[in-house]
Each structure stands twice: as structure tokens, then as C-alpha cells.
Amino acid sequence: MIRGQRRSDAPGMAVTRLMALAPLDGAALDALDQAMEDARAVRVRRDIITEGREIVQAQLLLSGWAARVRLLPDGRRQFLSFLLPGDLIGACDHPHALAVSTVVAMSDVLVCPLPQAAAGSPLHVAYAISRAMDEGHLLAQITRLGRLNAQERISDLLLELHERLTLNGSATGNGFDLPLTQETLADALGLTSVHVNRMLQQARREGDLQWRVGHVKLTDPAGLARKIGHLPVRVTAQ
Amino acid sequence: MIRGQRRSDAPGMAVTRLMALAPLDGAALDALDQAMEDARAVRVRRDIITEGREIVQAQLLLSGWAARVRLLPDGRRQFLSFLLPGDLIGACDHPHALAVSTVVAMSDVLVCPLPQAAAGSPLHVAYAISRAMDEGHLLAQITRLGRLNAQERISDLLLELHERLTLNGSATGNGFDLPLTQETLADALGLTSVHVNRMLQQARREGDLQWRVGHVKLTDPAGLARKIGHLPVRVTAQ
DNA sequence: CGACTTATTGAAGACCGTCAATTACTGTGG
DNA sequence: CCACAGTAATTGACGGTCTTCAATAAGTCG
Numbered sequence: 402m403i404r405g406q407r408r409s410d411a412p413g414m415a416v417t418r419l420m421a422l423a424p425l426d427g428a429a430l431d432a433l434d435q436a437m438e439d440a441r442a443v444r445v446r447r448d449i450i451t452e453g454r455e456i457v458q459a460q461l462l463l464s465g466w467a468a469r470v471r472l473l474p475d476g477r478r479q480f481l482s483f484l485l486p487g488d489l490i491g492a493c494d495h496p497h498a499l500a501v502s503t504v505v506a507m508s509d510v511l512v513c514p515l516p517q518a519a520a521g522s523p524l525h526v527a528y529a530i531s532r533a534m535d536e537g538h539l540l541a542q543i544t545r546l547g548r549l550n551a552q553e554r555i556s557d558l559l560l561e562l563h564e565r566l567t568l569n570g571s572a573t574g575n576g577f578d579l580p581l582t583q584e585t586l587a588d589a590l591g592l593t594s595v596h597v598n599r600m601l602q603q604a605r606r607e608g609d610l611q612w613r614v615g616h617v618k619l620t621d622p623a624g625l626a627r628k629i630g631h632l633p634v635r636v637t638a639q
Numbered sequence: 640m641i642r643g644q645r646r647s648d649a650p651g652m653a654v655t656r657l658m659a660l661a662p663l664d665g666a667a668l669d670a671l672d673q674a675m676e677d678a679r680a681v682r683v684r685r686d687i688i689t690e691g692r693e694i695v696q697a698q699l700l701l702s703g704w705a706a707r708v709r710l711l712p713d714g715r716r717q718f719l720s721f722l723l724p725g726d727l728i729g730a731c732d733h734p735h736a737l738a739v740s741t742v743v744a745m746s747d748v749l750v751c752p753l754p755q756a757a758a759g760s761p762l763h764v765a766y767a768i769s770r771a772m773d774e775g776h777l778l779a780q781i782t783r784l785g786r787l788n789a790q791e792r793i794s795d796l797l798l799e800l801h802e803r804l805t806l807n808g809s810a811t812g813n814g815f816d817l818p819l820t821q822e823t824l825a826d827a828l829g830l831t832s833v834h835v836n837r838m839l840q841q842a843r844r845e846g847d848l849q850w851r852v853g854h855v856k857l858t859d860p861a862g863l864a865r866k867i868g869h870l871p872v873r874v875t876a877q
Numbered sequence: 878c879g880a881c882t883t884a885t886t887g888a889a890g891a892c893c894g895t896c897a898a899t900t901a902c903t904g905t906g907g
Numbered sequence: 908c909c910a911c912a913g914t915a916a917t918t919g920a921c922g923g924t925c926t927t928c929a930a931t932a933a934g935t936c937g
Contacts (some may be wrong), residue, residue: 455876471782472870479785480776496768497876502777520758529733537739539777542710546784547829551925564836582883591785596925598885602773613933614883630712638693638735789893820915832892836917852902852915884933891926907909907937 412437412463412511418487420571422534423527432516432524437588438465440513443506452503458514459492467582468589469502480589482538483507487569489515489531505575508580530636531573537634546591551600553629558611560631563622576611576618594632645797650675650701650749656725656807660772661765670754670762675701678751681744691743693758696752697730703748704818707740718827719821720776721745721800725807727753727769731796746818768874775872784829789838791867792828794847801860814849816838 416433425433432498440463449467450456459600481502482579484490490504492620510623518524541561545554562579566572583601584594592600604610609625611618619625626632654671657663663671678701681687687705688694700722700817707719714864719740723730728742730753756762779799783792800817821839822832831840842848847863849856857863 410858411830436838469778471778471783473786477786479782481781487667489683493767493771493874494769495764495807495875499707499772499874499876501771501826501872501874502778526733529731533731533733533736533739536774536777539774540707540709543777543780543784546781547827548711559652583884583885588761589785593926594884595886595927599925602885636731636739637733638737814901821917822915831894832916833918837893840917878937880936882935884931886931887929889927892924892931894923895921897919898920899916901914903912903914905911905913907911 411512412440412486413567414571415461415463415488416487418485419524419527419531421568422530422637423523426524427529429516429522429524431507432518433461436461436513437515438509438513442513443510445506445508445510447506449506449510449512450500452500452630454500456491456493456498456500460484460490461514461515462488462490463511463513466507467504468507468585469506469508470588471502478588479591480585481541482535483589485562485565485569487531489528492528492532507585517610524637533636534634537636541634542589549629551590551592551596552603554560555597555600555604556625556629557631558586558590558608559617559619560622560626560629561634563617563619566580575620575622576616578615580615590618594614650678650724650751652807653701653807654725655701656723657762657769659806660768660774661675661847663761663765667754667756667760667762667765669839670756674699674751674754676751678749679749683744683746683747683748685744687744687748687750688744688773689736689869692738694729694731694736694738699753700724700726700728701749704745705742705748706745706823707808708743708826709740715842716826718823720773720780720825721804723807726773726862727766730766730770741744744792745823753813771776771874772803772872775874779872780827787867789828789830789834790841792830793838793842794863794867795826795869796828797848797855797857797861798864798867799872801857802871813858813860814854816853817855818853 427484464486467484469484471479471481484504490512491500498590516524518528538561545557549557563572563577566577571577583597587594587597590597601612608620610620649817702724705722707722709717709719722742728750729738754762776799783795787795801810801815804815809815821835825832825835828835839850843850846858848858
């Protein structure tokens with residue numbers, strides 16, 4: 402049991418997400434409950450896993466935001482993807498796996514060991530689907546960076562985050578908490594914070610979104626998605 | 640057995656790569672031999688799998704180049720990654736999996752069904768490592784597009800391709816065949832073909848590489864890698 | 878309150894895109 | 908063997924998006 406932090410209902414979002422991916426049976430829920438007993442708190446800005454180090458234990462993000470990130474020798478930084486409650490961390494199934502990217506906490510987070518799942522079990526299916534969605538998010542990120550302009554990149558990322566947070570029950574209608582600075586957004590979108598700031602102002606002026614520090618509200622997600630040709634990630638038929 | 644095309648030694652590169660990832664036993668090699676009996680030829684520019692369609696059978700690329708690609712509604716195109724002999728196509732392990740990207744043949748290619756691998760078998764390990772490397776390549780692509788300039792993007796991608804082709808035995812020292820047009824390169828690097836052309840000329844002038852249609856020779860791969868801070872993808876300890 | 882981070886604004890310029898034309902190629906058929 | 912079409916590579920002029928470099932305002936926390 403973690404100290405100084407009650408096992409609140411927040412981690413429920415992680416289970417909500419996994420349930421949305423594949424219907425979990427009692428055994429799976431028990432395994433998750435069990436794993437949560439060994440939850441571990443990681444402070445904002447601390448590494449959860451480190452690039453190039455051996456992965457000793459796959460983990461499940463229970464609450465808070467994390468991000469996969471790469472640092473270049475000269476100090477440039479690139480966020481590869483964001484991880485939300487219910488996302489897997491370091492889940493690969495070969496021996497002596499090295500982390501291919503650092504995972505850093507973007508807020509104070511709670512993680513727990515990822516319960517083992519027998520081949521074919523509901524939990525196993527949920528993991529596979531989760532990994533496939535992760536891959537989908539990476540592909541979306543590549544397309545964003547390669548072929549969208551600044552305005553489109555911002556909208557596209559916010560739409561993705563909104564969809565994902567809706568899936569795990571963290572969004573409130575069209576609004577959601579976004580614990581990211583404009584500089585962080587810039588390092589995710591391949592832009593400078595100055596330009597992100599200008600484009601965000603433009604988006605606000607045009608009525609596409611409302612922005613308070615730590616909170617975003619999209620005026621019309623569906624309309625915005627149509628406007629920029631955004632498609633949600635889908636990895637299974639029904 | 641495929642018709643009109645002898646089962647040449649070319650597919651051997653695919654086995655070479657898988658062997659390099661994990662030492663395969665006789666059973667694995669037999670399974671691969673068996674699968675190659677059902678090899679299928681796909682013409683350049685044809686889809687091997689199509690985004691959004693259900694994946695009926697994972698495949699192994701035996702010879703030729705393929706690429707994962709996304710097309711935007713307005714005609715913009717983004718290549719997500721390139722696939723070389725020995726790479727897996729559509730290998731995901733959840734039911735009713737949908738392809739998250741189209742895979743298109745960049746040259747005439749040979750593919751075969753991916754042999755089943757029992758959990759824990761050498762083949763299974765090779766697949767897992769291959770998938771992890773694929774992910775590494777996607778992360779590298781994100782970093783390229785997000786934080787490298789045009790010159791660095793070109794060098795970084797060529798270095799990656801050189802490393803991968805060396806792994807499966809397709810490179811000849813510092814040179815390798817590159818069946819890509821400058822426009823294709825542009826759509827992979829988030830640039831225009833005009834700018835790729837100019838940057839390639841600059842790289843040639845500065846002595847970094849030689850470029851003939853369909854063939855590249857890097858003057859000093861290790862030096863170039865140091866110069867732009869390129870790191871090869873590594874996913875296992877030793 | 879004071880130190881720190883984050884957001885905002887302005888001016889200047891670099892990098893890369895767009896448009897359009899020209900020059901190689903490559904393969905095909907007469 | 909050459910004419911031809913189609914694709915790919917190359918070049919030039921110009922413009923826009925985004926960056927860089929400051930500086931200032933606003934917010935946060937002990």
C-alpha cells in the first residue's frame with residue numbers, strides 16, 4: 402500500500418479504459434486490484450523508465466499524465482506521445498528488453514506493476530489492443546509532424562487527447578484538464594513555444610477553443626475534426 | 640510455389656535478418672521454408688495491406704522494399720516507415736485487428752504468410768524483437784520530423800536505412816540500393832521534393848555522400864552519425 | 878514579498894514551400 | 908536507331924511559416 406496517498410478512486414480511470422478495450426472478467430479485475438496494492442507514486446518531472454535501461458517490470462499508469470520523450474545531445478527535446486491513465490508502460494515481451502524511450506511523469510502520477518495475463522485471457526486481449534492503439538498514436542504523431550501545419554497540429558493533438566480522455570472517463574463533455582505548458586506542447590508538436598502561443602491565441606479568437614492554464618474546452622470537437630480531417634484511432638472491428 | 644519467378648536466394652535476406660535478431664533453431668527455419676512456398680509477388684505501387692481493413696494474415700517481407708503510408712483527404716502523403724526484407728507486416732495479436740496503416744510496395748516485392756510461432760520459441764522471440772525495433776523506428780521518425788532540420792533528416796534516415804540493410808546483408812560496405820525517388824523521400828521526411836533535391840546536392844558538395852539514381856554511398860557513416868548525433872536503434876541487452 | 882516558472886508581445890530573419898520552367902532520364906514503339 | 912512520352916531531377920525567383928532573440932507581463936509557491 403502506498404503511503405501518504407489514499408488509494409482513491411482516481412485509478413478507476415485506468416480500469417475504465419481497459420474495460421473499454423476488452424470486457425474484463427472477474428479474474429482480470431482481481432488481478433488489477435491486486436496489482437494496485439503495489440502502486441507507486443512518481444513525482445512530476447521524474448523518470449518512470451529510462452531509455453536504454455533494461456525494463457525490469459511492465460507497468461500500468463493509474464493516474465496522472467506521463468510522456469515518452471527523447472532528448473538530443475544538443476538539448477533539443479521531442480515528446481513522442483502522451484500516456485494517460487490506463488496506458489501501459491514498457492510492455493514488451495522479449496527477454497532483456499531495453500526501453501526504447503524514456504517515460505517521464507508530466508504530473509504526479511501513480512503506477513503499478515502490470516499484472517501477468519495468460520495467453521488468450523481478456524486481460525491479454527486488452528493489452529494487445531492497448532499496444533495497437535499506442536502504435537496508432539505514434540503513427541498519428543508522425544503524420545502530424547510531417548504533413549500538418551502548426552494550427553492543424555495543435556487541433557489534431559487536442560482532439561486525440563480529448564478522445565482518449567473521454568474513453569477513460571476523464572473528460573467533462575468537451576472540456577478536459579491538460580497538465581501541459583505551452584513549451585511542452587511545442588516540444589510535442591515540433592514547434593517553438595512562441596509559435597504555439599500565437600497559434601493558440603488565433604484558435605481562441607476564431608472560437609475553436611477556450612484555454613485556461615491547465616484546462617481546455619473544445620467548442621465543437623466533431624466540427625473541428627471535420628475541418629482538419631482528423632480521424633480517431635481505431636484498431637478493432639467493433 | 641510462385642509462378643514466373645524462381646524462388647531465388649533474394650529472400651535469404653529475410654532469414655538473415657531474423658537470425659540476427661534471435662538465433663533460430665531448425666524448426667523455425669523449416670517453418671520459414673514452408674511459408675516461403677506460399678510466397679506472393681506484389682507489384683510496385685500496389686497495396687500489401689490497406690488501412691482500416693481487417694488483417695487476415697500477418698506477413699513477412701521476403702524481398703524488395705515496402706512502406707507504411709498515410710494519405711490525407713486533401714492529397715498530402717506521409718510515409719511512416721520503410722519496410723525491408725525480414726520485416727513483419729501486419730503482425731498484431733488481437734482478434735479482428737484492423738490495419739492502422741496502409742502498406743504499399745515501393746518496388747516489386749515478395750511476401751509470404753508469417754509462420755505461427757509458439758510462445759517462447761526462438762521465432763516468437765525474433766518476432767517480438769522485430770516489433771520492438773519497428774517501434775524504435777517510429778520513434779526515430781518522430782524525432783526526425785519534430786526536431787531535425789532538412790539536412791539532418793536526410794542524413795539520419797539514410798543512416799538508419801544503411802544500418803538496417805547491413806543487418807540483413809543487403810548493403811555493400813557503405814553503399815546500398817535505394818529504390819526511392821526524391822519525391823518519396825520528401826514525403827517520408829515532411830519536406831518537398833524541391834528542398835530534398837537542394838539538400839542532397841549540398842550533401843554531395845560537402846562530400847557526405849554519393850548519389851546515383853537508385854543507389855547511395857555514404858562517405859563515412861560513423862562520422863556522419865557523430866556529426867548529427869544519430870544513434871542506432873537498440874532493443875535488447877547484447 | 879521575492880524567486881521562479883509560464884505566458885505574451887515585437888521585430889527581424891532563416892528555412893523551407895510554392896510555382897513554373899527546363900533538363901535529364903527510362904522505357905516503348907515505329 | 909531514333910522519336911516519343913512519361914517520369915524524375917534540377918534550377919530560379921519569390922513568399923510564407925515558423926524561429927530566434929529579446930523584453931515584459933502574469934501567474935505560482937514557499
